Amino acid sequence: MFKDLDPLLHSQLRLAVMSLLISVDSADFTFIKEKTHSTAGNLSVQIDKLSEAEYISVEKSFKGKKPLTTCRITKKGIKAFEDYVIILKQYINK
Amino acid sequence: MFKDLDPLLHSQLRLAVMSLLISVDSADFTFIKEKTHSTAGNLSVQIDKLSEAEYISVEKSFKGKKPLTTCRITKKGIKAFEDYVIILKQYINK
DNA sequence: AATTTATGGTTTATATTATAAACTAGTTTA
């Protein structure tokens, strides 16, 4: 009971990002920003953290002349998310 | 999708405390401390916060000659916990 | 052509939170 919750995932915005990415192949910065109702600054920081932990991969390219940041969840990220959910359920199921 | 998570509950220790209290009539400080593997200092602070929000009620008395702090979840706390769980599930169910 | 506005972010500063360490007050044990 009450195993530690991965602090990287136990954050509203990072959890929302992971939740989003787990159900799509990839998503770009603007899309994630809209879906999560986050500010660009906050999202930028949180994407960096998830990326540094290798929970997601980030690819920077251009769409026409505009920069495009594309995110994907990694295998490590999927595993971490699934583990987090299992532990979290111990807290919320009664 | 991605409604805000009550920041008072989206904290590992406070969530553990609430999770514990929701399934018992009452619990004292030491019991909660053991069950949640927390330090007394941290637990004291977090109990105060839950108490100030009126998510729990705190009663200070004596067991023999030793101080005894007894905590109970309130109706407001039960409601907040239940709401939190509903919103959280939107993040973790795919 | 030069200023303004928009896009797609990053960096930095600040507010909030969590945690640990130190402290209080009294009790039990050696």
Place this chain on the structure above:
DNA sequence: TAAACTAGTTTATAATATAAACCATAAATT
């Protein structure tokens, strides 16, 4: 009677989240 223990609280510090300010380029406006 001194040391160690119980049951906490308070305070200081470290970590985190968030907001505000900034940067570079592109597109639109005057």
